[in-house]
Amino acid sequence: MNIGLLYSRIRRDEKLLLNKLRDRGHEVTKIDVRKEQFDLSEPPAAFDDVDIVVDRCLATSRSLYITRFLQSYGIPVVNSHETADICADKAKNSLALADAGVPTPNTKVAFTVDSAMDIVEEFGYPCVLKPVVGSWGRLMAKIDSEAAAEAILEHKATLGNYEHKVFYIQEFVEKPGRDIRVLAIDGEPIAAMTRSSDHWLTNAAKGADAEAFELDARAKELVQQASDAVGGGLLGIDLMETGTDYTVHEVNHTVEFKALNEAVDVDVPATVVDWLESKVEGEKTLAEASA
Amino acid sequence: MSDTITAEDPLTGEEIELPSDVEVGEIIDSPATGTELEVVALDPVTLEEAPELEEDWGE
Numbered sequence: 001m002n003i004g005l006l007y008s009r010i011r012r013d014e015k016l017l018l019n020k021l022r023d024r025g026h027e028v029t030k031i032d033v034r035k036e037q038f039d040l041s042e043p044p045a046a047f048d049d050v051d052i053v054v055d056r057c058l059a060t061s062r063s064l065y066i067t068r069f070l071q072s073y074g075i076p077v078v079n080s081h082e083t084a085d086i087c088a089d090k091a092k093n094s095l096a097l098a099d100a101g102v103p104t105p106n107t108k109v110a111f112t113v114d115s116a117m118d119i120v121e122e123f124g125y126p127c128v129l130k131p132v133v134g135s136w137g138r139l140m141a142k143i144d145s146e147a148a149a150e151a152i153l154e155h156k157a158t159l160g161n162y163e164h165k166v167f168y169i170q171e172f173v174e175k176p177g178r179d180i181r182v183l184a185i186d187g188e189p190i191a192a193m194t195r196s197s198d199h200w201l202t203n204a205a206k207g208a209d210a211e212a213f214e215l216d217a218r219a220k221e222l223v224q225q226a227s228d229a230v231g232g233g234l235l236g237i238d239l240m241e242t243g244t245d246y247t248v249h250e251v252n253h254t255v256e257f258k259a260l261n262e263a264v265d266v267d268v269p270a271t272v273v274d275w276l277e278s279k280v281e282g283e284k285t286l287a288e289a290s291a
Numbered sequence: 292m293s294d295t296i297t298a299e300d301p302l303t304g305e306e307i308e309l310p311s312d313v314e315v316g317e318i319i320d321s322p323a324t325g326t327e328l329e330v331v332a333l334d335p336v337t338l339e340e341a342p343e344l345e346e347d348w349g350e
Contacts, residue, residue, distance in 0.1 A: 009329065009341065010316035018314065032316060060347040135349025161346075205349070 001280045002027040004050035004075075006066060008034055008058050012258040017054070020269040024277075033062050043073040051280045053077040056254060060088045060133055063254060076283050078276070079233035079253045086230045087253035090132045090168050093230070096251075100229035102222060103247045105240075106171040113153045116167035120149045126172040129153075133163050135252075136205035142172065173247060175240040178202055180213055182237045183260055183268060185275045187227035189215055191264040204256070210263040219246055226251050234272060298336040302326055309336060 003021055005028060007014055021028050031046045031053075038044065047053065053070055055077055057063040067081035079087075086092045097104040106123070109132075110116045120127055120143060129141040129152060143149045156164040178196040181204070182189050192215050195208035202208040215223070219239060226237050226248045236255030239246040261268040295308040303323045309330075313319070317330045318341050327341035 007316055009318050010314045011318065015314060015317065019312075030314075030316065058348040059345060133347050138349070 001051045001277065002029060002049050003276060004029045004031050004047060004053035005056055006031050006033050006053060006063075007056045008032065008062065011256070013256045014056050016258065016261060016269040017056075017272060020267075020273045021276075024273055026273075033057055033066060036066075038066065038069045040072075043070070043075060047073070047075055050075065052276060052283065054276065055079060055084065058254075060084075064088055076279065078279065079235070080231055083231040083233045083235075084253045087235070087251050088133060090130055090250070091166065093251055094168075096229045097226060097248055100225055102225045102229055103242075103245060105173050105247055105249055108169050110167045110169070111165060113157050113167075116153050116169060117149060119167070119169045120153075121146075123169065123171050128170045128172050129156075130168045130170060131164060132166045132168050137201040137203035140201060142200050170249075173240050173242065173249070175202075175242075178208075178241075179249070180215075180219070180239040180241070180246075181210075181260065182215065182219070182223050182239065183255060183257055184223050184227050184235050184237055185271070186232040187224035189220055189223050190271045191260050191266040191268055192219075193260050193263040195259075204259040210259045212264045222246055222248055234275065296336055298330075298338050300324075301328065301338050301340060307338075 003026055007030060018028055029050050036044045036046060053075055055063050055067055063084050067077050067084050070077040071081050086096045091109050094104055094107045108119045110119055126142050126144050129143055131139045141152050178194040179202045180192060180194055182192040184190060192213045193210045194213045195202040195204055195210055197208040204210060223237050227235055230251045234255060236252035238250045239248050257268045294311055296311050297306045297308055300307045300321050302321060305323060307322055309319060313330050315330055315333055319328045321328050328338040329341040331337050331339050
């Protein structure tokens with residue numbers, strides 16, 4: 001098969017995937033999204049021979065538009081635009097989880113500093129302020145006091161672009177110094193790890209220590225539900241342990257897996273390639289049936 | 292076959308070693324300055340300073 005890989009930079013994650021695809025004898029068409037132009041009806045020539053496209057764009061804006069264009073052209077793409085649209089925005093992400101009955105931290109959104117302050121006072125201290133778009137734990141604020149809240153909100157309102165005037169405020173979850181990242185394909189867990197840190201942020205990108213984690217039945221159930229809630233695909237689902245249950249705080253749609261691949265015994269890129277192969281087979285079967 | 296190849300660091304002008312399976316689009320840290328460099332061509336291997344991190348990048 002011929003796999004189109006949308007990218008703007010090749011990280012270790014993309015390289016693991018590219019190497020595995022080539023090892024299996026597949027053709028790979030690397031498509032640097034910075035060089036492409038997207039027409040309303042005809043796909044760029046770079047997409048001519050691809051059986052499926054894997055979106056590995058780093059930039060959320062590019063990911064959202066290009067997946068939409070590809071679906072309009074009828075080119076299969078993973079993850080879907082619909083999944084990307086939900087996962088790219090923390091407010092939509094939280095709503096999808098809540099709508100599906102998946103436990104998720106209590107969250108409120110407001111659009112003015114005064115309304116945001118009211119939420120902060122209601123949640124009490126500490127609480128957490130997050131940008132609706134963004135990753136790797138950047139620009140996350142743990143608000144410990146009224147003075148800090150006023151300063152952070154004023155900074156965001158004054159210095160940020162319009163997205164920073166969407167105030168996404170969340171209760172602070174007392175987790176046991178770690179959270180859990182699950183890589184799942186259409187809700188089926190492939191591998192899981194804990195990310196531990198003394199810092200309140202436990203993102204791998206913030207230097208948290210990764211260790212393999214065995215999911216129990218409840219965690220597996222929540223992973224399936226969370227995946228279904230955002231439309232499925234190759235996802236990174238983040239859970240926190242609350243003592244009696246789990247809470248799912250986020251689902252990521254262009255998931256990094258290099259840290260996971262090192263922490264677990266599973267060959268993560270091989271599993272992703274297995275899935276891509278089955279997706280292409282499925283697309284071919286569908287095309288033959290409708291021919 | 293050698294496991295490494297060399298290319299010029301565009302910031303310092305020094306020759307730096309890269310893995311022989313380097314890809315266009317791959318990001319390399321400059322050993323001298325730590326700056327992120329992007330592989331923009333393979334024949335010969337050419338490096339440029341990588342674009343800076345943007346607000347909506349990641350996961």
